Amino acid sequence: MSGNTLRGRCAIVGAGQYGLGQAAGYSEIEILAKAASLAVADAGLRMQDIDGIATASVSATMWPMPVIEYLGIRPTFINGTMLGGSSFVAHLEAAMHALDVGRCNAVLVCYGSTQRTAQIGRRQATEYRKLLDPQPYEAPYQPLSPLSSYALAAARHMHQYGTTREHLAEVAVAARQWAMLNPEAQQRDPLTVDDVLNARMVSDPLTVRDCCLVTDGAGAFVMTRADRARDLPRPPVYILGNSTAVWNRQVSSMEDLTVTAAQQSGRLAFEMAGLTPGDMDVVELYDAFTINPILFLEDLGFCKKGEGGPYVSGGAIAPGGSLPVNTNGGGLSCVHPGMYGIFLIIEALRQLRGECGERQVENAQLALVHGNGGTLSSQSTAILGTEITL
Amino acid sequence: MEQEFSGPQAQYFDMLKSGVFKIQRCDACASHVFFPRTLCPHCGSESLQWVEPSGRGEIYSITTIRRDAQHGGDYNVALIDLAEGVRLMAHVAAIGAAPPAIGDAVTLVPPEEMPEKAQDVLYFKVRGKVRR
Numbered sequence: 001m002s003g004n005t006l007r008g009r010c011a012i013v014g015a016g017q018y019g020l021g022q023a024a025g026y027s028e029i030e031i032l033a034k035a036a037s038l039a040v041a042d043a044g045l046r047m048q049d050i051d052g053i054a055t056a057s058v059s060a061t062m063w064p065m066p067v068i069e070y071l072g073i074r075p076t077f078i079n080g081t082m083l084g085g086s087s088f089v090a091h092l093e094a095a096m097h098a099l100d101v102g103r104c105n106a107v108l109v110c111y112g113s114t115q116r117t118a119q120i121g122r123r124q125a126t127e128y129r130k131l132l133d134p135q136p137y138e139a140p141y142q143p144l145s146p147l148s149s150y151a152l153a154a155a156r157h158m159h160q161y162g163t164t165r166e167h168l169a170e171v172a173v174a175a176r177q178w179a180m181l182n183p184e185a186q187q188r189d190p191l192t193v194d195d196v197l198n199a200r201m202v203s204d205p206l207t208v209r210d211c212c213l214v215t216d217g218a219g220a221f222v223m224t225r226a227d228r229a230r231d232l233p234r235p236p237v238y239i240l241g242n243s244t245a246v247w248n249r250q251v252s253s254m255e256d257l258t259v260t261a262a263q264q265s266g267r268l269a270f271e272m273a274g275l276t277p278g279d280m281d282v283v284e285l286y287d288a289f290t291i292n293p294i295l296f297l298e299d300l301g302f303c304k305k306g307e308g309g310p311y312v313s314g315g316a317i318a319p320g321g322s323l324p325v326n327t328n329g330g331g332l333s334c335v336h337p338g339m340y341g342i343f344l345i346i347e348a349l350r351q352l353r354g355e356c357g358e359r360q361v362e363n364a365q366l367a368l369v370h371g372n373g374g375t376l377s378s379q380s381t382a383i384l385g386t387e388i389t390l
Numbered sequence: 391m392e393q394e395f396s397g398p399q400a401q402y403f404d405m406l407k408s409g410v411f412k413i414q415r416c417d418a419c420a421s422h423v424f425f426p427r428t429l430c431p432h433c434g435s436e437s438l439q440w441v442e443p444s445g446r447g448e449i450y451s452i453t454t455i456r457r458d459a460q461h462g463g464d465y466n467v468a469l470i471d472l473a474e475g476v477r478l479m480a481h482v483a484a485i486g487a488a489p490p491a492i493g494d495a496v497t498l499v500p501p502e503e504m505p506e507k508a509q510d511v512l513y514f515k516v517r518g519k520v521r522r
Contacts, residue, residue, distance in 0.1 A: 136399060136403070136510070137424075137425040137478065137479060138479050140510045140511045141467045141479050141480065141481060141511055142455070142465070142467070143453075143455070143467045143479070144455055148453050148455060148467050151453035152451040152452070152453050152467070152469055153451070155451045155452060155453055155492065156450065156451040156492065159451070159492040159493070200456075201456050202455070202456060203453045203454070203455045203456070204453050204454045205453075250425075250479075251469070251479075252425075252469055252477055252478055252479045253425075253477075257450070257451055257469070
Protein backbone atom coordinates (compact mmCIF):
# COMPACT_ATOMS: atom_id res chain seq x y z
CA MET A 1 0.00 0.00 0.00
CA SER A 2 1.05 3.54 -0.60
CA GLY A 3 0.68 5.18 2.77
CA ASN A 4 -0.40 8.19 0.75
CA THR A 5 -2.66 10.22 2.99
CA LEU A 6 -4.58 11.69 0.07
CA ARG A 7 -6.01 8.32 -1.02
CA GLY A 8 -9.78 8.59 -0.75
CA ARG A 9 -9.71 11.88 1.12
CA CYS A 10 -11.55 13.71 -1.67
CA ALA A 11 -14.50 12.77 -3.82
CA ILE A 12 -16.30 13.80 -6.97
CA VAL A 13 -19.81 14.71 -5.87
CA GLY A 14 -21.51 16.05 -8.97
CA ALA A 15 -21.15 16.31 -12.73
CA GLY A 16 -22.83 17.88 -15.74
CA GLN A 17 -22.54 17.98 -19.52
CA TYR A 18 -24.01 20.46 -21.99
CA GLY A 19 -24.06 21.08 -25.73
CA LEU A 20 -22.68 17.69 -26.73
CA GLY A 21 -22.42 17.47 -30.51
CA GLN A 22 -23.44 20.86 -31.84
CA ALA A 23 -24.10 23.94 -29.75
CA ALA A 24 -24.62 26.41 -32.61
CA GLY A 25 -25.35 29.93 -31.40
CA TYR A 26 -23.67 29.41 -28.04
CA SER A 27 -20.21 30.62 -27.04
CA GLU A 28 -17.69 28.39 -25.29
CA ILE A 29 -18.10 30.07 -21.94
CA GLU A 30 -21.89 29.81 -22.20
CA ILE A 31 -21.92 26.04 -22.62
CA LEU A 32 -19.18 25.74 -19.98
CA ALA A 33 -21.38 27.70 -17.55
CA LYS A 34 -24.42 25.55 -18.40
CA ALA A 35 -22.41 22.40 -17.65
CA ALA A 36 -21.07 24.02 -14.47
CA SER A 37 -24.58 24.85 -13.24
CA LEU A 38 -25.69 21.27 -13.90
CA ALA A 39 -22.66 19.88 -12.04
CA VAL A 40 -23.13 22.15 -9.03
CA ALA A 41 -26.85 21.32 -8.86
CA ASP A 42 -26.06 17.60 -9.19
CA ALA A 43 -23.72 18.00 -6.20
CA GLY A 44 -26.53 19.55 -4.18
CA LEU A 45 -24.62 22.83 -3.91
CA ARG A 46 -25.10 26.42 -5.06
CA MET A 47 -22.63 28.19 -7.37
CA GLN A 48 -21.73 30.49 -4.46
CA ASP A 49 -20.49 27.41 -2.56
CA ILE A 50 -17.76 26.94 -5.18
CA ASP A 51 -14.51 28.33 -3.77
CA GLY A 52 -12.02 26.51 -5.98
CA ILE A 53 -11.73 26.28 -9.74
CA ALA A 54 -9.69 24.36 -12.29
CA THR A 55 -10.16 24.99 -15.99
CA ALA A 56 -8.24 25.23 -19.25
CA SER A 57 -8.91 26.39 -22.80
CA VAL A 58 -7.33 25.41 -26.11
CA SER A 59 -7.06 29.04 -27.17
CA ALA A 60 -7.38 31.43 -24.21
CA THR A 61 -4.20 31.49 -22.13
CA MET A 62 -5.78 33.32 -19.14
CA TRP A 63 -8.91 31.20 -19.15
CA PRO A 64 -9.56 30.94 -15.37
CA MET A 65 -10.15 34.72 -15.26
CA PRO A 66 -13.14 34.95 -17.61
CA VAL A 67 -14.58 31.73 -16.16
CA ILE A 68 -14.40 33.10 -12.59
CA GLU A 69 -15.88 36.39 -13.76
CA TYR A 70 -18.68 34.69 -15.68
CA LEU A 71 -19.68 32.35 -12.85
CA GLY A 72 -19.58 35.19 -10.30
CA ILE A 73 -17.42 33.33 -7.78
CA ARG A 74 -14.48 34.40 -5.55
CA PRO A 75 -12.36 31.24 -5.36
CA THR A 76 -9.45 30.81 -2.93
CA PHE A 77 -7.94 28.03 -5.09
CA ILE A 78 -7.32 28.56 -8.82
CA ASN A 79 -5.65 26.14 -11.23
CA GLY A 80 -5.28 26.91 -14.94
CA THR A 81 -2.78 24.17 -15.75
CA MET A 82 -3.02 23.46 -19.46
CA LEU A 83 -1.81 19.99 -20.45
CA GLY A 84 -3.99 19.53 -23.50
CA GLY A 85 -6.69 16.90 -23.31
CA SER A 86 -5.24 15.43 -20.12
CA SER A 87 -5.76 18.71 -18.22
CA PHE A 88 -8.95 17.84 -16.40
CA VAL A 89 -7.59 14.54 -15.12
CA ALA A 90 -4.36 16.31 -14.18
CA HIS A 91 -6.40 18.91 -12.26
CA LEU A 92 -7.42 16.34 -9.65
CA GLU A 93 -4.19 16.11 -7.67
CA ALA A 94 -3.67 19.83 -7.00
CA ALA A 95 -7.34 20.21 -6.07
CA MET A 96 -7.02 17.30 -3.62
CA HIS A 97 -4.11 19.03 -1.90
CA ALA A 98 -6.00 22.34 -1.72
CA LEU A 99 -9.13 20.66 -0.34
CA ASP A 100 -7.19 18.52 2.11
CA VAL A 101 -5.41 21.45 3.74
CA GLY A 102 -8.63 23.44 3.90
CA ARG A 103 -7.66 26.09 1.40
CA CYS A 104 -11.06 25.57 -0.18
CA ASN A 105 -14.15 23.39 0.24
CA ALA A 106 -15.65 22.81 -3.20
CA VAL A 107 -13.64 22.75 -6.44
CA LEU A 108 -15.32 23.08 -9.82
CA VAL A 109 -13.40 21.50 -12.72
CA CYS A 110 -14.88 22.68 -16.01
CA TYR A 111 -14.38 22.87 -19.77
CA GLY A 112 -16.30 23.88 -22.85
CA SER A 113 -15.55 24.05 -26.56
CA THR A 114 -17.55 24.98 -29.63
CA GLN A 115 -14.85 23.86 -32.02
CA ARG A 116 -17.39 22.33 -34.40
CA THR A 117 -19.67 25.34 -34.82
CA ALA A 118 -17.40 28.26 -33.83
CA GLN A 119 -16.84 31.21 -36.16
CA ILE A 120 -13.08 30.61 -36.19
CA GLY A 121 -12.52 27.48 -38.22
CA ARG A 122 -10.06 24.80 -37.16
CA ARG A 123 -7.82 25.60 -40.11
CA GLN A 124 -7.60 29.23 -38.99
CA ALA A 125 -7.01 28.22 -35.37
CA THR A 126 -4.21 25.90 -36.50
CA GLU A 127 -2.57 28.82 -38.35
CA TYR A 128 -2.77 31.04 -35.25
CA ARG A 129 -1.32 28.28 -33.12
CA LYS A 130 1.67 27.95 -35.46
CA LEU A 131 2.46 31.59 -34.74
CA LEU A 132 1.72 31.66 -31.01
CA ASP A 133 3.03 28.20 -30.08
CA PRO A 134 5.69 27.53 -32.72
CA GLN A 135 7.24 24.13 -33.29
CA PRO A 136 10.00 25.12 -35.73
CA TYR A 137 11.54 21.64 -35.98
CA GLU A 138 8.27 19.95 -36.97
CA ALA A 139 5.88 22.50 -38.45
CA PRO A 140 7.87 23.06 -41.70
CA TYR A 141 7.21 19.40 -42.60
CA GLN A 142 3.45 20.04 -42.47
CA PRO A 143 2.47 17.08 -40.32
CA LEU A 144 -1.27 17.04 -39.72
CA SER A 145 -1.37 18.19 -36.14
CA PRO A 146 -1.96 16.24 -34.02
CA LEU A 147 -2.98 13.35 -36.30
CA SER A 148 0.35 12.57 -38.01
CA SER A 149 2.14 12.19 -34.68
CA TYR A 150 -0.25 9.39 -33.74
CA ALA A 151 0.12 7.91 -37.23
CA LEU A 152 3.89 7.78 -36.71
CA ALA A 153 3.40 6.03 -33.37
CA ALA A 154 0.95 3.57 -34.89
CA ALA A 155 3.30 2.82 -37.79
CA ARG A 156 6.18 2.16 -35.41
CA HIS A 157 4.03 -0.05 -33.17
CA MET A 158 2.97 -2.07 -36.21
CA HIS A 159 6.58 -2.41 -37.36
CA GLN A 160 7.95 -3.33 -33.96
CA TYR A 161 5.22 -5.60 -32.64
CA GLY A 162 3.23 -6.81 -35.64
CA THR A 163 0.19 -4.77 -34.69
CA THR A 164 -2.19 -4.60 -37.65
CA ARG A 165 -4.70 -2.13 -39.05
CA GLU A 166 -7.36 -4.67 -38.05
CA HIS A 167 -6.22 -4.32 -34.42
CA LEU A 168 -6.60 -0.54 -34.69
CA ALA A 169 -10.02 -0.98 -36.29
CA GLU A 170 -11.13 -3.20 -33.38
CA VAL A 171 -10.72 -0.18 -31.09
CA ALA A 172 -13.01 1.96 -33.27
CA VAL A 173 -15.58 -0.83 -33.58
CA ALA A 174 -15.66 -1.43 -29.82
CA ALA A 175 -16.13 2.29 -29.18
CA ARG A 176 -19.00 2.37 -31.66
CA GLN A 177 -20.67 -0.62 -30.01
CA TRP A 178 -20.59 1.19 -26.67
CA ALA A 179 -21.85 4.40 -28.34
CA MET A 180 -24.82 2.48 -29.72
CA LEU A 181 -25.84 1.88 -26.09
CA ASN A 182 -25.42 5.57 -25.17
CA PRO A 183 -28.22 7.95 -26.21
CA GLU A 184 -25.88 10.94 -25.77
CA ALA A 185 -23.23 9.57 -28.16
CA GLN A 186 -22.88 11.42 -31.46
CA GLN A 187 -22.11 8.47 -33.77
CA ARG A 188 -24.42 5.52 -33.25
CA ASP A 189 -24.60 3.83 -36.67
CA PRO A 190 -23.17 0.29 -36.84
CA LEU A 191 -19.48 0.14 -37.74
CA THR A 192 -17.44 -2.88 -38.83
CA VAL A 193 -13.71 -3.57 -39.03
CA ASP A 194 -14.03 -3.47 -42.83
CA ASP A 195 -15.73 -0.06 -42.65
CA VAL A 196 -12.70 1.27 -40.78
CA LEU A 197 -10.18 -0.39 -43.10
CA ASN A 198 -11.98 0.91 -46.20
CA ALA A 199 -12.51 4.44 -44.90
CA ARG A 200 -10.58 7.34 -46.40
CA MET A 201 -6.90 7.16 -45.53
CA VAL A 202 -5.71 10.40 -43.92
CA SER A 203 -2.18 9.76 -42.63
CA ASP A 204 -0.98 6.14 -42.91
CA PRO A 205 -1.94 3.90 -41.20
CA LEU A 206 -4.84 5.96 -39.83
CA THR A 207 -8.11 6.38 -41.74
CA VAL A 208 -10.75 8.92 -40.88
CA ARG A 209 -12.47 6.19 -38.79
CA ASP A 210 -9.29 5.78 -36.71
CA CYS A 211 -9.70 9.42 -35.65
CA CYS A 212 -11.87 11.01 -33.00
CA LEU A 213 -14.90 13.14 -33.71
CA VAL A 214 -14.86 16.91 -33.97
CA THR A 215 -17.76 18.11 -31.85
CA ASP A 216 -18.90 20.84 -29.50
CA GLY A 217 -19.43 20.08 -25.86
CA ALA A 218 -18.93 21.13 -22.27
CA GLY A 219 -18.40 19.16 -19.09
CA ALA A 220 -17.94 19.96 -15.42
CA PHE A 221 -17.57 18.17 -12.10
CA VAL A 222 -17.36 19.17 -8.44
CA MET A 223 -14.89 17.89 -5.85
CA THR A 224 -15.12 18.11 -2.04
CA ARG A 225 -13.39 16.46 0.90
CA ALA A 226 -14.71 12.97 1.60
CA ASP A 227 -16.23 13.91 4.99
CA ARG A 228 -18.38 16.58 3.35
CA ALA A 229 -19.16 14.39 0.35
CA ARG A 230 -21.05 11.95 2.57
CA ASP A 231 -23.52 14.69 3.52
CA LEU A 232 -24.32 15.54 -0.10
CA PRO A 233 -27.26 13.97 -1.96
CA ARG A 234 -25.48 11.79 -4.55
CA PRO A 235 -23.21 8.80 -3.88
CA PRO A 236 -19.63 10.14 -3.77
CA VAL A 237 -16.98 8.75 -6.09
CA TYR A 238 -13.67 8.79 -4.27
CA ILE A 239 -10.35 9.70 -5.80
CA LEU A 240 -7.98 6.89 -4.84
CA GLY A 241 -5.03 7.81 -7.00
CA ASN A 242 -3.86 10.40 -9.51
CA SER A 243 -0.57 11.18 -11.18
CA THR A 244 0.51 13.14 -14.24
CA ALA A 245 3.62 12.72 -16.38
CA VAL A 246 5.11 14.69 -19.26
CA TRP A 247 8.30 13.56 -20.98
CA ASN A 248 8.21 15.63 -24.17
CA ARG A 249 6.13 17.94 -26.33
CA GLN A 250 7.07 17.01 -29.88
CA VAL A 251 6.62 13.52 -31.21
CA SER A 252 10.15 13.79 -32.65
CA SER A 253 11.42 14.13 -29.06
CA MET A 254 9.81 10.89 -27.88
CA GLU A 255 12.47 8.39 -26.91
CA ASP A 256 10.35 5.44 -28.01
CA LEU A 257 7.16 5.96 -30.01
CA THR A 258 5.68 2.78 -28.55
CA VAL A 259 6.14 3.86 -24.91
CA THR A 260 4.32 6.81 -23.37
CA ALA A 261 4.66 8.63 -20.06
CA ALA A 262 1.54 6.69 -19.02
CA GLN A 263 4.02 4.13 -17.69
CA GLN A 264 5.01 6.69 -15.05
CA SER A 265 1.60 8.25 -14.36
CA GLY A 266 -0.04 4.82 -14.20
CA ARG A 267 2.54 3.34 -11.84
CA LEU A 268 2.26 6.27 -9.43
CA ALA A 269 -1.54 6.39 -9.58
CA PHE A 270 -1.78 2.63 -8.89
CA GLU A 271 0.78 2.95 -6.06
CA MET A 272 -1.25 5.75 -4.48
CA ALA A 273 -4.45 3.71 -4.77
CA GLY A 274 -2.79 0.48 -3.61
CA LEU A 275 -4.42 -1.29 -6.54
CA THR A 276 -3.48 -3.04 -9.77
CA PRO A 277 -4.93 -3.11 -13.31
CA GLY A 278 -6.63 -6.42 -12.52
CA ASP A 279 -8.74 -4.66 -9.87
CA MET A 280 -10.38 -2.29 -12.36
CA ASP A 281 -14.04 -2.86 -13.31
CA VAL A 282 -14.22 -0.17 -15.97
CA VAL A 283 -11.58 1.73 -17.90
CA GLU A 284 -11.89 5.09 -19.63
CA LEU A 285 -8.92 5.85 -21.94
CA TYR A 286 -8.36 8.97 -24.01
CA ASP A 287 -8.97 7.61 -27.53
CA ALA A 288 -8.23 10.55 -29.79
CA PHE A 289 -6.92 7.92 -32.22
CA THR A 290 -7.28 4.14 -32.29
CA ILE A 291 -3.62 3.56 -31.41
CA ASN A 292 -4.10 5.35 -28.06
CA PRO A 293 -6.01 2.68 -26.12
CA ILE A 294 -3.55 0.06 -27.39
CA LEU A 295 -0.59 2.08 -26.10
CA PHE A 296 -2.27 2.96 -22.82
CA LEU A 297 -3.47 -0.59 -22.04
CA GLU A 298 0.17 -1.66 -22.41
CA ASP A 299 1.72 1.27 -20.55
CA LEU A 300 -0.79 1.07 -17.69
CA GLY A 301 -0.08 -2.64 -17.25
CA PHE A 302 -3.26 -4.29 -18.53
CA CYS A 303 -1.13 -6.27 -20.96
CA LYS A 304 2.52 -6.57 -21.92
CA LYS A 305 4.23 -4.08 -24.21
CA GLY A 306 3.48 -5.01 -27.80
CA GLU A 307 0.45 -7.16 -26.97
CA GLY A 308 -2.12 -4.36 -27.07
CA GLY A 309 -3.32 -5.27 -30.56
CA PRO A 310 -4.25 -8.87 -29.80
CA TYR A 311 -5.51 -7.71 -26.36
CA VAL A 312 -8.24 -5.49 -27.87
CA SER A 313 -9.24 -8.01 -30.53
CA GLY A 314 -12.29 -10.22 -30.74
CA GLY A 315 -14.50 -7.69 -28.98
CA ALA A 316 -12.45 -7.89 -25.77
CA ILE A 317 -13.00 -4.21 -24.92
CA ALA A 318 -16.49 -3.97 -26.47
CA PRO A 319 -19.78 -4.52 -24.60
CA GLY A 320 -19.76 -8.09 -23.29
CA GLY A 321 -15.96 -8.30 -23.57
CA SER A 322 -13.48 -9.08 -20.83
CA LEU A 323 -12.63 -5.45 -20.01
CA PRO A 324 -15.14 -2.62 -20.51
CA VAL A 325 -13.19 0.24 -22.13
CA ASN A 326 -14.59 3.64 -23.12
CA THR A 327 -18.13 2.82 -22.14
CA ASN A 328 -19.64 6.10 -23.41
CA GLY A 329 -18.30 5.47 -26.93
CA GLY A 330 -15.17 7.52 -26.29
CA GLY A 331 -13.76 10.35 -28.30
CA LEU A 332 -14.08 8.09 -31.33
CA SER A 333 -17.88 7.82 -31.22
CA CYS A 334 -19.35 9.83 -28.31
CA VAL A 335 -17.93 13.33 -28.10
CA HIS A 336 -14.59 15.09 -28.65
CA PRO A 337 -14.68 18.86 -28.35
CA GLY A 338 -10.98 19.69 -28.75
CA MET A 339 -10.06 18.33 -25.34
CA TYR A 340 -11.86 15.22 -24.13
CA GLY A 341 -10.39 14.61 -20.67
CA ILE A 342 -13.28 15.88 -18.59
CA PHE A 343 -15.68 13.44 -20.24
CA LEU A 344 -13.53 10.49 -19.17
CA ILE A 345 -14.10 11.43 -15.54
CA ILE A 346 -17.80 12.12 -16.03
CA GLU A 347 -18.34 8.68 -17.63
CA ALA A 348 -16.37 6.94 -14.88
CA LEU A 349 -18.43 8.78 -12.25
CA ARG A 350 -21.67 7.72 -13.92
CA GLN A 351 -20.54 4.09 -14.18
CA LEU A 352 -19.56 4.02 -10.49
CA ARG A 353 -22.88 5.59 -9.55
CA GLY A 354 -24.63 2.91 -11.62
CA GLU A 355 -26.62 5.36 -13.73
CA CYS A 356 -25.55 4.29 -17.22
CA GLY A 357 -28.67 2.44 -18.33
CA GLU A 358 -28.07 0.01 -21.20
CA ARG A 359 -24.30 0.48 -21.12
CA GLN A 360 -23.97 0.08 -17.34
CA VAL A 361 -21.11 -2.20 -16.32
CA GLU A 362 -22.51 -4.55 -13.73
CA ASN A 363 -21.36 -3.88 -10.16
CA ALA A 364 -18.75 -1.33 -11.21
CA GLN A 365 -16.82 -0.29 -8.08
CA LEU A 366 -13.41 0.72 -9.42
CA ALA A 367 -12.61 2.77 -12.51
CA LEU A 368 -9.41 3.81 -14.19
CA VAL A 369 -9.39 7.10 -16.08
CA HIS A 370 -6.50 7.98 -18.34
CA GLY A 371 -6.10 11.35 -20.04
CA ASN A 372 -3.71 12.17 -22.87
CA GLY A 373 -2.63 15.59 -24.10
CA GLY A 374 -0.73 17.06 -27.03
CA THR A 375 0.90 14.50 -29.30
CA LEU A 376 1.23 11.65 -26.80
CA SER A 377 2.94 14.35 -24.69
CA SER A 378 1.02 14.54 -21.42
CA GLN A 379 -0.38 11.54 -19.55
CA SER A 380 -2.57 11.67 -16.46
CA THR A 381 -4.00 8.62 -14.71
CA ALA A 382 -6.68 8.55 -12.02
CA ILE A 383 -8.18 5.68 -10.04
CA LEU A 384 -11.73 6.27 -8.81
CA GLY A 385 -13.80 4.11 -6.51
CA THR A 386 -17.08 3.81 -4.66
CA GLU A 387 -17.51 3.87 -0.85
CA ILE A 388 -16.71 0.16 -0.44
CA THR A 389 -13.31 0.57 -2.10
CA LEU A 390 -12.00 2.93 0.58
CA MET B 391 35.02 33.59 -26.44
CA GLU B 392 33.21 35.51 -29.11
CA GLN B 393 29.84 36.88 -28.05
CA GLU B 394 27.01 35.16 -29.88
CA PHE B 395 24.24 37.53 -30.82
CA SER B 396 21.65 34.89 -31.54
CA GLY B 397 20.36 31.79 -29.84
CA PRO B 398 20.90 28.25 -31.11
CA GLN B 399 17.55 28.20 -32.91
CA ALA B 400 18.41 31.21 -35.09
CA GLN B 401 21.95 29.91 -35.61
CA TYR B 402 20.59 26.53 -36.73
CA PHE B 403 18.19 27.97 -39.28
CA ASP B 404 20.76 30.53 -40.50
CA MET B 405 23.16 27.68 -41.20
CA LEU B 406 20.45 25.58 -42.84
CA LYS B 407 19.43 28.44 -45.12
CA SER B 408 23.07 28.76 -46.20
CA GLY B 409 23.11 25.04 -47.02
CA VAL B 410 24.85 23.71 -43.91
CA PHE B 411 23.16 21.16 -41.64
CA LYS B 412 24.64 20.95 -38.16
CA ILE B 413 23.57 19.45 -34.87
CA GLN B 414 24.99 20.03 -31.40
CA ARG B 415 27.39 17.93 -29.36
CA CYS B 416 27.82 18.26 -25.61
CA ASP B 417 31.41 18.86 -24.42
CA ALA B 418 30.59 17.47 -20.99
CA CYS B 419 28.84 14.15 -21.71
CA ALA B 420 29.68 13.73 -25.43
CA SER B 421 26.00 13.25 -26.34
CA HIS B 422 24.73 14.64 -29.58
CA VAL B 423 21.74 16.95 -29.21
CA PHE B 424 18.81 17.71 -31.50
CA PHE B 425 16.81 19.95 -31.58
CA PRO B 426 19.28 22.78 -30.85
CA ARG B 427 19.21 24.01 -27.26
CA THR B 428 21.06 26.26 -24.83
CA LEU B 429 21.73 23.30 -22.55
CA CYS B 430 22.30 19.58 -22.90
CA PRO B 431 19.07 17.67 -22.10
CA HIS B 432 21.16 14.71 -20.92
CA CYS B 433 23.46 16.39 -18.37
CA GLY B 434 22.51 20.07 -18.16
CA SER B 435 25.82 21.39 -19.42
CA GLU B 436 25.65 24.61 -21.40
CA SER B 437 28.80 23.75 -23.31
CA LEU B 438 27.44 22.68 -26.69
CA GLN B 439 29.32 22.81 -29.97
CA TRP B 440 27.98 22.68 -33.53
CA VAL B 441 29.14 19.61 -35.40
CA GLU B 442 28.42 18.37 -38.90
CA PRO B 443 26.72 14.97 -38.71
CA SER B 444 27.47 12.16 -41.13
CA GLY B 445 24.06 12.64 -42.73
CA ARG B 446 23.46 8.92 -42.48
CA GLY B 447 20.58 7.42 -40.62
CA GLU B 448 17.59 5.13 -40.59
CA ILE B 449 13.85 5.67 -40.91
CA TYR B 450 12.41 5.20 -37.40
CA SER B 451 8.83 5.88 -38.49
CA ILE B 452 7.07 7.34 -41.50
CA THR B 453 3.57 8.36 -42.54
CA THR B 454 2.16 9.43 -45.89
CA ILE B 455 -0.26 12.32 -45.66
CA ARG B 456 -2.99 12.21 -48.26
CA ARG B 457 -3.53 15.49 -50.07
CA ASP B 458 -5.45 16.44 -53.21
CA ALA B 459 -3.33 16.63 -56.34
CA GLN B 460 -4.46 20.22 -56.81
CA HIS B 461 -2.93 21.11 -53.44
CA GLY B 462 0.35 19.36 -54.22
CA GLY B 463 -0.50 15.69 -53.79
CA ASP B 464 0.59 13.20 -51.13
CA TYR B 465 3.72 13.80 -49.08
CA ASN B 466 5.52 11.94 -46.34
CA VAL B 467 6.69 12.95 -42.88
CA ALA B 468 9.34 10.75 -41.29
CA LEU B 469 11.31 10.46 -38.10
CA ILE B 470 14.96 9.78 -38.88
CA ASP B 471 17.44 8.33 -36.39
CA LEU B 472 20.82 9.78 -37.30
CA ALA B 473 23.94 7.70 -36.82
CA GLU B 474 24.95 10.21 -34.12
CA GLY B 475 22.03 9.04 -31.98
CA VAL B 476 19.56 11.87 -32.41
CA ARG B 477 16.08 11.75 -33.92
CA LEU B 478 14.56 14.41 -36.13
CA MET B 479 11.61 15.03 -38.39
CA ALA B 480 12.28 15.09 -42.13
CA HIS B 481 10.90 14.28 -45.55
CA VAL B 482 12.16 11.23 -47.41
CA ALA B 483 12.42 11.46 -51.18
CA ALA B 484 10.73 8.52 -52.86
CA ILE B 485 13.15 6.87 -55.24
CA GLY B 486 12.04 4.10 -57.54
CA ALA B 487 8.87 2.14 -57.10
CA ALA B 488 9.19 1.01 -53.48
CA PRO B 489 8.03 3.68 -51.04
CA PRO B 490 10.37 4.58 -48.16
CA ALA B 491 9.74 2.33 -45.16
CA ILE B 492 10.70 1.95 -41.52
CA GLY B 493 14.19 0.52 -41.23
CA ASP B 494 15.40 1.85 -44.58
CA ALA B 495 18.90 3.32 -44.50
CA VAL B 496 18.81 6.95 -45.57
CA THR B 497 21.25 9.72 -46.29
CA LEU B 498 20.82 13.47 -46.22
CA VAL B 499 20.08 15.04 -49.58
CA PRO B 500 22.85 17.59 -50.15
CA PRO B 501 21.52 21.14 -49.92
CA GLU B 502 22.21 21.85 -53.60
CA GLU B 503 19.98 18.90 -54.58
CA MET B 504 17.13 19.90 -52.29
CA PRO B 505 13.91 21.31 -53.74
CA GLU B 506 14.32 25.03 -54.22
CA LYS B 507 11.92 26.17 -51.56
CA ALA B 508 13.18 23.82 -48.88
CA GLN B 509 15.19 26.26 -46.80
CA ASP B 510 13.97 25.21 -43.38
CA VAL B 511 13.46 21.50 -43.97
CA LEU B 512 15.63 18.43 -44.30
CA TYR B 513 15.27 15.88 -47.07
CA PHE B 514 16.70 12.38 -46.90
CA LYS B 515 16.87 9.74 -49.60
CA VAL B 516 16.90 5.99 -49.30
CA ARG B 517 20.32 4.43 -49.77
CA GLY B 518 19.44 0.93 -48.73
CA LYS B 519 16.11 -0.87 -48.49
CA VAL B 520 15.43 -2.83 -45.37
CA ARG B 521 15.15 -6.53 -46.06
CA ARG B 522 11.57 -7.71 -45.77
